[in-house]
Amino acid sequence: NYIEDLLRNIRTQVLLKLIKPYTRIRIPFISKELNVPEKDVEQLLVSLILDNKIQGHIDQVNKLLERGDRSKGMRKYTAIDKWNTQLKSLHQTISNRVC
Amino acid sequence: ASSAANSPDRIYCYDEAANARTQQEKAWTTDPHYFKKVKISALALLKMVVHSRSGGTIEVMGLMQGKTDGDTIIVMDAFALPVEGTETRVNAQADAYEYMVEYSTINKQVGRLENVVGWYHSHPGYGCWLSGIDVSTQMLNQQFQEPFLAVVIDPTRTVSAGKVEIGAFRTYPQGYKPSDEPVSEYQTIPLNKIEDFGVHCKQYYALDITYFKSALDSHLLDLLWNKYWVNTLSSSPILASRDYVAGQIFDLADKLEQAENQMASSRYGSYMSSSQRKKEPEESQLTKITRDSSKITAEQVHGLMSQVIKDILFNSKPV
Amino acid sequence: IESEKFQDEFLMEFNDTLLMTYLAMFTNCTGTMNDVVEKFNIAYDRH
Secondary structure: OOOOHHHHHHHHHHHHHHHHHOOEEEEEHHHHOOOOOOHHHHHHHHHHOOOOOOOOEEEEEEEEEEOOOHHHHHHHHHHHHOOOOOHHHHHHHHHHOOO | OOOOOOHHEEEEOOHHHHHHHHHHHHHHHOOOOOOOEEEEHHHHHHHHHHHHHOOOOOOEEEEEEEEEEOOOEEEEEEEEEEEEOOOOOOOOHHHHHHHHHHHHHHHHHOOOOOOOEEEEEOOOOOOOOOOHHHHHHHHHHHHHHHHHHEEEHHHHHHHHHHHOOOEEEEEEEOOOOOOOOOOOOOOOOOOHHHHHHHHHHEEEEEEEEEEEEHHHHHHHHHHHHHHHHHHHHHHHHHHHHHHHHHHHHHHHHHHHHHHHHHHHOOOOOOOOOHHHHHHOOOHHHHHHHHHHHHHHHHHOOOOOOHHHHHHHHOOOOOO | OOOOOHHHHHHHHHHHHHHHHHHHHHHHHHHHHHHHHHHHHHHHHOO
């Protein structure tokens, strides 16, 4: 009953260890290292990305996993957006205070 | 030659008799404001900044060795302690007592006669000041280990500002109220630290810091001139401190929100408050926020200017 | 370095800094506006 879960856990751990030093890694390579079909590797990677255990995206055309946070630059823009929103709100408050 | 009276490296000589005399007189017991100046050697400064930078976003601490000269504390050297996260632990240095004792003992054995004259720690990204835990640690140190100095370094702001963000402080004795409020340079404090800063800011004062270096230090730094410029030209402060700037902008937005909430609840804002009756009117929150935003932007503009100049110098075709 | 990718990144940083300068200018103006509004309210208060 539990063999599938156990297998998935072990494969996940090995996979995380394997991809650690790389920023771009081919899925056939992972499949060969893990001795797991490519489809299963892709499934594993999808679940890891959705669980936020790894940052990156899968290029299905080239069978590539590209690591790296796409949203690295987004944090700055989120902050600037918040600044802008607060400024707008503050400006409104000050305008309303004119008696 | 270095111990001659007119030698510029005379400061490096340790006078045992003078030190014993200072320890006997204990002039600091009668005047809580006795020590006014700090002289830090180039070597100690480099070691402290490199150690602080190596900690990343985690606070690190160490001790400083040196001597006193009248109202000046002279820091000759510094050494790191094997502890981390000093702001979140009440007595982080307890883990390093054995190390401290052994280090001091071995130092004396190799002919390093200076005593420990202070401790330094880092505040990554939130400025040079003493928190509540820092104040109580320093008060305890000043009770049992005088003369003692507290130095705070902000390695994150050092990178973004392009100069070493450092502050040297000494606490007042418990219950002492200074006759006149010390004028301190304005610095941006994040919203989550502002309360801790405000509650304890009157319990300590800042000392003036100057630096000195030996003839050998000057020679070595001259040799590193080219390396320094290669590093400066190949790095960019706006790229290196991206995360820190994003954090600063988030903090600014939070402060704007707070100011707006305050404004919405009061009709006249800060002008009709009791601060109006004080001799020096307090700055409104919005003025402080404006100053913070100008500072953040100025740093970004400086970084951009360096990028533009490098682009013009190295990428444009010569006329 | 003469490549389109470098120019894109470089101009992106340029624009980001200009955007921040713009927002800081607005913040400054908002602060000044707040001072004026407060003084106006004190001077011309209906009460």
